[in-house]
Amino acid sequence: MKIHRYIYNLTYCLLIVILMTSCKHDKEHEYHSVTDKIEAESKNYKGIKTSSETFIDGMNLFEVTENEITFLIPTRKDKIKSYKCTECHTQPLAKMQTNDIKKAHWNIKINHADANTMNCVTCHNSDNMNDLKSITGHSIDLNKSYKLCSQCHQKQYKDWTGGAHGKRIESWANPRASMTCVNCHNPHSPGFDTKWPARFNTQKVKERK
Amino acid sequence: MSDNKKKWFTLNLNSKHKQTSSSCGCGKTSGGCNSHQPKKEELSNDAFFEAAVDASIGDERHKDGFDQVFDVKMDRRSAFKKLTASLLIGAGAAASCTSVTSSSESKEKAQIDWEEQFKGNYKLMDDKEKSATVDRLVRSYQLRTGKNINMSSKNAEEDVLFGYAFNISKCQGYMDCVSACVEENNQDRNSEMQYIRIHEMKDGKGFNFNEADDNYYHEVPAEGHFYMGTQCFHCDNPPCVEVCPVQATWREEDGLVVVDYDWCVGCRYCMAACPYDGRRFNWSKPEVPEEEINKNQHYLGNRMRKKGVMEKCTFCVQRSRAGKNPACVEACPTGARIFGNLLDPNSTIRWVLENKKVFRLKEDLGTEPKFWYFMD
Amino acid sequence: MSASLSSRRSFIKKMAATAAMTAAATMFPGIVFASEQLAGVPEGSLDWKKGPCRFCGVGCGILVGVENGKAVAVKGDPNSSVNKGLLCVKGYHQIMCIQAKDRLEHALVKKNGTYVKTPINEALDIVANKMKETIEKHGKDSVAMYTSGQSTIPEGYVASKFMKGAIGTNNLDCNARLCMASAVAGFLTTFGADEPMGCYEDFDYADYYITWGNNMAEMHPVLFSRMLEEKNRRGAKIIDFATRTTRSSMAADRSILFEPQTDLAVGNAICYEIINNGWVNKSFVEKYCNFSKGLTKMGYGLEDKYKFKDKPTKINFEDYKAFLEDYSPEKVSKLTKVSVKDIKYLAAIYGDPNKKVMSLWCMGVNQHTRGTWMNNIIYNIHLLTGKISEPGNSPFSLTGQPSACGTAREVGTFTHKLPKGVVMNPKHRAKAAKIWKVPVEKIPSKPTYHATEMFRAVDRGDIKFIWTQAVNPLVSLPRTSRFRPGMEKESCFVVVSDVFPTPTSDVADVILPASWHIEKSGLYGNSERRTQHWDQMVEGPGETTPDAWMFIEVAKRMGYGDLFPYSKENHVEEIYNEYRQFHAGKKHEMAPLEVLKKESGAIWPYVDGKSTQWRFNAKYDPACSNGEEFHFYGKPDGKAVIWQRPYEPAPEMPDNEYPFWLNTGRVIEHWHTGSMTRRIPVLHKAMPHAYVEFHPDDAAALGIRNGAKVKVSSRRGSCILPASINERGLPTKGQIFVPFFDENMLINDVTLDAFCPISKEPDYKKCAVKVEKV
Known part of the structure; x- marks a missing residue:
């Protein structure tokens, strides 16, 4: 009958309308995934007021640009008490070239790769003891020691420039300030020992029982 | 139970007091706001004060309705008496305001409690009302303890959407993040509440949460295991927000999913809805030792909660809206945690999303969490 | 060292041990060190006696090792919560000063321009007679006494009783006026009660x-x-x-x-x-x-007889x-x-x-x-x-001085103060009169001269007799260029009690030989309200006498003997017990002497056997009585x-003619005017003379190199000093700094005698000077 048909069509249309509008949308914008949202909303990104300046103020940082990314890292020379190595080592020690290296800085043991791969002169520049040296013998400034580490550890270096390896200093906002390799890893013994965790949840043990 | 019956009855629209929302105005599970049934009982000023303090934010002395309703057997009369505590604030505050004998401090306390009782949903407040409620809370804390706190009601900044990334290869299970989070956010020490869980899982078995151990206590990292952490993922399509019957939780403009502790009724529906075990409930009154209280607080973040409300990770809203990293990010010694603004194309979080192989948990549920995992 | 030692070998052993401890102490934190001390370096025949250090306001506890009547070693007192066994370079070497060759061992009286050695009793007779004479001829207010924040508590108490109770003049002030008066005025205006509310x-x-x-x-x-x-x-x-x-x-x-x-x-x-x-x-x-x-x-107090009274609203x-x-x-x-x-x-x-x-x-x-x-x-x-x-x-x-708190502020050796309260308040005068056993009318009710004004009065001739004790005003006052000729005048009879000859004793008419720190017993009070007691440890040489006893002797000769009925052997104890009565009560109770003798000091208020460490907080302070959490009971409400309080500029700022700020101060090696520390060979060698610090740019602009002699001059005087650039301290541009310990390079000739109108404390840190190469 016509009325039946009419009602049937009406119900059908209503159903469709309900189905269409029942799709869960955000109140303000209609995105299906957060990545869509990010893409759309960062098109007009002009920068924000929040900045990291209040937090990094007072620290000795300088700018580096690696992999086309510019960020701040802490200086190193002012944090080493006995820096300017040449204050004591006035002449380049020819001894460093030999295997007989126990006499200098006797309290530093190298625990970095094995003896075949690394010894003191792998990194330290015997001609100018204030600098480090690259694989090809070029001088590397002590503040930019990451250039040395990146020779072998390319992957970590790339991750570090992007921010996936290493830690940021204090703030998530720009300008970005990140730690360098040596702020966490002791270059002479870069690995970390095991330790005990910081917290033990006795309540959970109770609950589990 | 008789009290529940009361609750149904008293959701009556014959209210003399205007409220801005149709749902219950008080944050209590104790059987609702009985302001609709004026019960004029003559009580002394002390009792008024007691009643006022009883139902005030963070009452310290008496059991509140939760225990009364569920634990204690009592007769209808005494239950009813206690349940009208809420109402008595109104009458009591009015009386004590005009009373000559109660001190100006208790008058002020009662005044604050009265205003706090009847404020609206935080979402609907304008900035003036927000700062007013923050001032009231700070004042109430000062009057009660004599100590000062800084509470902020800073809104979300434009063009900011917070995102988080977690590097599974780096996490060594140190739990420094858990410790820092507990201290920063004034979490209950008695029940050892932790927003963050670190799961220790066996290598080779994938993400097997059934067999994961979050309560290990041995030297880490242990051989043959790996570690990863979960917390509230601040989903962009949060199921917890949808199911809240009173709209006490919502997603802010900058992506943080927050809870208004004064609006939450403690039904724990959101706890059931969250697929990631992100939410925590205060089964008992949260207590933090005085010296350990973090006095830099935010209304939606680490201010002192009361018994019977939900709480969860807020990405340290008191820190992140000021530009600082959340406590867990700051504490992690290995740099496994990365935090930043997703809308900034030059941020580290964006670089991670674009250059590392990232994934999220339970993608198929469509919750769109803003917390990605990756490995070196 | 003299030969009266047990055996050279054991002595050297002990010296080596002490030297090692000294060296170790400067390297390691005192806390670890103390337990090592207690573990024992062989004691031998050294008798260790406890006391407070002679120098600064920290009030470290020291142990002096005495052997055969000579002090031979010093170490920090590990039981003292102040320093926990650690001392500083001055503290470790303090006992060496008494070995100095020019120690004053006998009284000296100026006769015809030269100093003649006089037996002490005769000298005290002369002093007493002159004082009596001056009072009879010119009135009570023509005699004055200037004591010290380094005087012991009994010394200060006796001086106060003598001047205010016996003679009846308020002409008593002390050098704490030059260091802590502003702090005291700050405490009294803000809290109504002096001295810090916290502790170390x-x-x-x-x-x-x-x-x-x-x-x-x-x-x-x-x-x-x-x-x-x-x-x-x-x-x-x-x-x-x-x-x-x-x-x-x-x-x-x-x-x-x-x-x-x-x-x-x-x-x-x-x-x-x-x-x-x-x-x-x-x-x-x-x-x-x-x-x-x-x-x-x-204003700034630059005029003579400047008066100011604040009006609070x-x-x-x-x-x-x-x-x-x-x-x-x-x-x-x-x-x-x-x-x-x-x-x-x-x-x-x-x-x-x-x-x-x-x-x-x-x-x-x-x-x-x-x-x-x-x-x-x-x-x-x-x-x-x-x-x-x-x-x-x-x-x-x-606090700067070892007992500015204990003596000057608590005993009240100021022109306006009494041991409890002020001279202007009749109730306080009545209390003093009762304890001192003098008629209340004797105690004058109006303050007279504060330190700067007192020496201006000497210069004007208003004060005809002045007795200084444990203090060196002709090096430490501001604008000594005015006060030195003032004190040299015939019109004023100057009596100086000191341990060593100083520029002040150079103008004295009578010099009395005072006992040094450990040659007498006494009590000091340090910055954190801790009173410390020590017993006499060694005998002083010659006729040196404790200052308190010299005051008492003069008082006796002037007829006030019945007010000072103390015995020579025990006067310190008797005086302290009399003094304690002034402070009875929860707000200021002083610990009994037995406690002070046993412990390394006790903090006042000492109530019911416990020191009150934090005042005004009802949780820690039994004197809080109004039921509130905090009770600032110094104020009536x-x-x-x-x-x-607004900002107001300094009285003399740099200008075209005098373009530099002059700042003065101290160095770690020397104490104040150097009369003791410059006689300690180690310290003198470490810092032999004063200097003037420049900013390198200023020095370059003037063409001055490190060590060059320069003349620093102001509108009042000048001083020649060697320049010091980038050595110990670095002033800002347009500022120079000179330490004042060197009596041969008297920088206080150059400074200005402006003072805070409320506290009357002079400002040594700001005046305008010019610098020329010499």
């Missing part, structure tokens, strides 16, 4: 130590060691806020420099930030604070807030030369409720023409945030006062 234990709890214009690394070295220890152990932070870069700045986490005199503006800017950022602890301020303002544009919080509108960080940044960021940084530290802050200050704030105001402003900051009177939150006014 605050160091163990504070998260931030903010030093205001003082160089603790050199001036309070053992406390600075404690701060460094906390820095290493707990991550506490040290912020140095000063006018020049010192050793303290170099060890601090942050060094913020400001233009001289503008600390007033920066303090107010911090208060502005606290109020405008909502960091005020409103309930604390409402319950426990009142607001007040005083007179401004008070009550204001409220809104008035104070409106007043501070002129002191926003942006507005004061140019004047103070402190960046807006740094001011906000300091304010944020005080404003953060999570952080416990200790403010520490000494002469930079006190020796200031608005010193009282500056003390008030620092208290304002702590009162607004409620960070006061609890462990770790402490505005701590450090129990509330502290927040004073509205």
